[in-house]
Amino acid sequence: MPKGNAHEFVTRALEHYKSLTMRTLMAYLPSREPKRYLYDLVPSYPERSGKGFRPGLCISTCGAFGGNVELAVNSAVAIEIFHNAFLIHDDVEDGSEYRRGKATLHSEQGIPIAVNVGDAMNVLSIRPLMENIGILGPELTWMVFAEIEHMARQSVEGQAMELGWVRDNACDLGEEDYLRMTLKKTCWYTCIHPCRIGALIATAGTVDPDRFNRFGYYMGAAFQIQDDVLNLTGDKKKYGKEIGGDIWEGKRTLILIHLLNRCTEDEKERMKRFLATPRPSRLKKDVQWVYNLLAKYDCIESARHGAYELADAAMREYDIVYRGLPNSDYKRFIENVIFYMIERNI
Amino acid sequence: MLTRVTKKNNANKAAEKVTKGHSEASEAGDSRDQRQETPSAEKTLLGGLDAIRGFIETTSQVVQQATKILEEEIGAGILTAKQIEDSLINVKALRAANAESVIHRFRKDAHEAMDILVDVVGSAVNYAEKMSKRAVSFSISGSAEKATRQKTARQESGLAPYLKVPGVLKSGQSIQVPMTLENGSDALTEKLRFFSTDLISSAGGRIPARQLSFKPPILTIKPHGSGTILVRLKIPSGTKPGLYSGLVQSSQMDQLCAVLAVQVG
Numbered sequence: 001m002p003k004g005n006a007h008e009f010v011t012r013a014l015e016h017y018k019s020l021t022m023r024t025l026m027a028y029l030p031s032r033e034p035k036r037y038l039y040d041l042v043p044s045y046p047e048r049s050g051k052g053f054r055p056g057l058c059i060s061t062c063g064a065f066g067g068n069v070e071l072a073v074n075s076a077v078a079i080e081i082f083h084n085a086f087l088i089h090d091d092v093e094d095g096s097e098y099r100r101g102k103a104t105l106h107s108e109q110g111i112p113i114a115v116n117v118g119d120a121m122n123v124l125s126i127r128p129l130m131e132n133i134g135i136l137g138p139e140l141t142w143m144v145f146a147e148i149e150h151m152a153r154q155s156v157e158g159q160a161m162e163l164g165w166v167r168d169n170a171c172d173l174g175e176e177d178y179l180r181m182t183l184k185k186t187c188w189y190t191c192i193h194p195c196r197i198g199a200l201i202a203t204a205g206t207v208d209p210d211r212f213n214r215f216g217y218y219m220g221a222a223f224q225i226q227d228d229v230l231n232l233t234g235d236k237k238k239y240g241k242e243i244g245g246d247i248w249e250g251k252r253t254l255i256l257i258h259l260l261n262r263c264t265e266d267e268k269e270r271m272k273r274f275l276a277t278p279r280p281s282r283l284k285k286d287v288q289w290v291y292n293l294l295a296k297y298d299c300i301e302s303a304r305h306g307a308y309e310l311a312d313a314a315m316r317e318y319d320i321v322y323r324g325l326p327n328s329d330y331k332r333f334i335e336n337v338i339f340y341m342i343e344r345n346i
Numbered sequence: 347m348l349t350r351v352t353k354k355n356n357a358n359k360a361a362e363k364v365t366k367g368h369s370e371a372s373e374a375g376d377s378r379d380q381r382q383e384t385p386s387a388e389k390t391l392l393g394g395l396d397a398i399r400g401f402i403e404t405t406s407q408v409v410q411q412a413t414k415i416l417e418e419e420i421g422a423g424i425l426t427a428k429q430i431e432d433s434l435i436n437v438k439a440l441r442a443a444n445a446e447s448v449i450h451r452f453r454k455d456a457h458e459a460m461d462i463l464v465d466v467v468g469s470a471v472n473y474a475e476k477m478s479k480r481a482v483s484f485s486i487s488g489s490a491e492k493a494t495r496q497k498t499a500r501q502e503s504g505l506a507p508y509l510k511v512p513g514v515l516k517s518g519q520s521i522q523v524p525m526t527l528e529n530g531s532d533a534l535t536e537k538l539r540f541f542s543t544d545l546i547s548s549a550g551g552r553i554p555a556r557q558l559s560f561k562p563p564i565l566t567i568k569p570h571g572s573g574t575i576l577v578r579l580k581i582p583s584g585t586k587p588g589l590y591s592g593l594v595q596s597s598q599m600d601q602l603c604a605v606l607a608v609q610v611g
Contacts, residue, residue: 175408180415210420217416218409309406 010340013333017059017076018052020069025077028127041109041117042124045084048100048240051344053223054079056337058194061212063330064322067202071135074128075144075197081128082148083189085121086155088114093163094249095279101240140205144197147209151193158185165252169276171260171268178254179221187220215321218314219338225307226342228253229300232291247290248282250275255294255303262297307342314338507604509594514611517585523577525594527602529567538565539597540575545608547588553608555592557582577606585610 029042055076062072090096091104092111098104106114129148132141161181165173195216196209231246232255246253260271271293274286294300315338322331511523529535540560545553559578567573577594591607 176411176415179408179412180419183412183415183419213416213420214413217412221412306406306408309408310412313406313409313412 006336007340007343010333010336013060013329014052014056014337017056018050020059020073021052021055021076021080022046024073024128025080028077028081028124030124037113038117038120041105041113042121044105044117045087045099046080048102050084050100052080053337053341054083054190054194056194057191057334058198060330060333060337061195061198062202063198064325064328064334065199065202065207066326067198069330072198072201074132074135075148075201076194078125078128078148079151079189079194079197081121081125082152085118085125086159086189088118088121090159092118093159094245094251096241096245096249098241098245101237136201140201143200143205147193147197147200151189154184154188158182158188161185162252166250169250169272170252171272171275173252173257174261175254175257178252178257181252182221182224183217186224187217190216190223191220192216211321215314215317218310218317219341222307222310222314222338223341225254225303225310226344228255229304229307230344232294232300244287244291247287248279250279253303254306255299258299258302259290259294259297262299263293267293311338311342509604509606511579511606511608514609515579515581516611517581518583520578520580521608523579524574525577525604526572526574527565527567528572529569532569534569535565535567537597538567538602539563540565540577540594541597542594542606543592545590545592545606547586547590547610549586549588551586551588551590551610553579553582553585553590553592558594558606579608581608581610587611 025046026043030039032039055073058076058079059069059072063069087099088105091099092106092114096104097107104114105117109117125148129141129145132144136144158181161177162185164170165181192212193216195212199207199212200209228246228251231241231253232244234243242248246256250256260268263271271290274282274290277286315335318335318338322334325331509523509525511521515521527538540563542555542558544555545558557580561576561578565573565575587610589607589609591605594604594606596602
C-alpha cells in the first residue's frame with residue numbers, strides 16, 4: 001500500500017474514533033449554571049483540532065482484541081477529558097500562549113477561571129467511569145478505575161519532575177532522566193493505559209495488561225520526542241503552538257539535554273544564565289543563539305533519530321503484542337499509527 | 347551523564363531500517379501477521395539467552411535505556427501499590443463474602459472526593475457477590491454538613507445502591523428481603539418511614555407500589571448503630587416475566603434511597 005494511503009487511513013480512523021468519543025463526551029457535559037464561567041468553557045479544548053490518539057488507541061485495541069468497541073467508549077471519553085484537563089493546567093504552568101491553533105484558555109479567560117475549568121474536567125472524567133458499572137459490570141469497572149488511577153498519578157509525577165527541573169534550573173540532566181520523566185508524564189496516559197484499558201475491556205479482564213507496557217512506552221516516547229522536535233521546527237499553523245516555545249519556556253526536552261551535554265563549558269555557563277532568566281525577560285536574540293547551538297551540535301537531528309529508533313522498537317513490540325489477532329482495520333490502525341505519530345507535522 | 351542517542355551512521359542505518367520497516371508494513375498491510383516467530387522467541391533457556399543477547403546487540407542504546415527505566419518504574423510501582431493496599435484496603439477481606447467492614451474502613455480513610463468512587467465499589471460488591479442476607483447496606487455518615495454534601499454528590503452522580511432480590515420469583519409469589527442501614531453519625535436519626543415507587547419493566551409491565559410494605563413501618567437508628575427493616579413484596583398474579591425495578595426511599599433523608607430490582611420468571 002502506498003505511504004500516502006496509510007497516512008490517509010490513519011487520519012480517517014483518528015477522525016472516526018474522535019467523533020465516536022466526542023459524541024459521548026459532549027453528552028456528559030452538564031448544561032446548567034454557571035455556564036459563562038465554567039460549563040461553556042469546558043468544551044473549549046476538546047472541540048479544538050486535537051488528534052485524538054488516546055481514545056483512538058483505547059477503542060482500536062478493544063476492537064483488535066475482538067471486543068465490542070462501544071463498551072470502550074466511556075473509558076476513552078474519561079481519558080480524553082482527563083487529557084484536556086491536564087492540557088489546561090499544563091498551559092498555565094508553562095505560561096503557554098497557544099494551544100491547537102488558538103489562544104490558551106488562561107490567556108482568554110484568566111488563570112483562576114482556567115484552573116477551575118481544568119479542575120471541573122478532572123471531576124467530569126469520573127462520571128463516565130462510574131457509568132461503566134452498568135456496562136462492564138463491577139469487576140471490570142474496578143479494573144479500569146485502577147488503570148485510570150495509576151495513569152493520573154504517573155502523569156502528575158512526571159509533570160512535577162519537569163516543572164521542578166525548570167524551577168531549580170537543573171542543567172546536569174541526562175538522557176535517562178528525560179526518558180524516565182517522559183514515561184511518567186506522557187507514555188502511561190498517552191499510549192500504555194489506553195491500550196491496556198481497551199484490551200481489558202475486550203477480554204473481560206483476562207488479558208495480561210503488562211504486555212502493552214513496552215509497546216506503549218516506546219511509542220509514547222517517540223511521540224513525545226517528535227512533539228519536542230515539532231515545537232522547534234514545525235509550521236505554526238499546522239502545529240498550533242508557538243514555534244520555539246520550549247526554548248522560551250526552558251523546557252528540559254531531550255534536545256535541550258543533548259545540548260547541555262555537548263556544548264563547551266563556556267557555552268554551558270551562558271546556557272545556565274539564559275535558563276535562569278525568567279521567561280518574560282528572555283530576549284529573542286538569546287533564543288536565536290540557542291537555536292544556533294542546537295544546529296551546531298546536531299541536537300534536533302539526533303533527537304529525531306532517537307524517536308525513529310524508539311518507533312522501530314515499538315514496531316517490534318507490536319509484532320509481539322498483537323501477533324495472532326485476526327486482521328482488522330483496528331489492528332491496521334495500530335500498526336500504522338506508530339509511524340504516523342513521528343511523521344506527523346501537527 | 348549523557349549517552350548520545352546515536353552516532354550519525356547508526357542513526358542513518360536506523361532511519362533506513364525504519365523506513366524499510368514502514369514501507370514493508372504499508373505495502374504488505376497485515377501480511378506481517380503471518381510472519382513466523384523467530385527462533386529467539388522459542389521458550390527454551392538457550393533461546394531466551396539468545397534473545398537477550400540479540401536484543402542487546404540489535405537494540406539501540408536509547409531503547410535499552412528506556413527498557414531498563416520501564417522495568418525499574420514497574421518494580422517501584424508494584425511496591426507502592428502494595429504499600430497503599432496494606433494501609434488502606436485489606437484485599438483478602440475485600441474478596442471474602444462480607445466486604446462491608448472493609449468498605450466502611452475505606453470510606454473512613456479515604457479523601458472525601460473518593461467517597462463517590464467508594465459508592466461504586468460498595469454497589470459493585472453488592473451486585474457481584476449477590477448478598478443474600480443483606481440486600482442493601484449503606485451508612486448515614488458524618489455531621490449534618492457532611493451529610494448534605496454527600497447527598498449532593500450522590501444526587502448529582504445519580505448513584506444509588508442497587509438491591510437485587512435473589513433468584514427468580516413467580517407470579518403470585520411473596521418474598522421478604524431484609525434491608526440493613528447503618529448510622530455512622532453521632533446523632534440519633536429521625537423517625538424514618540420508607541416508601542417505594544411502582545416497579546416497572548423495560549416491556550412496560552408494572553408492579554404497583556402497594557404490593558410492597560416495610561416492617562417495622564418506622565425505624566430509628568442509634569448513633570453508630572444499625573437497624574433492619576423487612577421489605578415485603580408480593581408479585582401480583584398475571585405479572586409478565588421480566589426484570590422489574592423501582593426506587594425505595596426514606597421519608598426524612600431523601601439521600602437514603604436504593605434501586606430495588608426483582609426478576610419475575
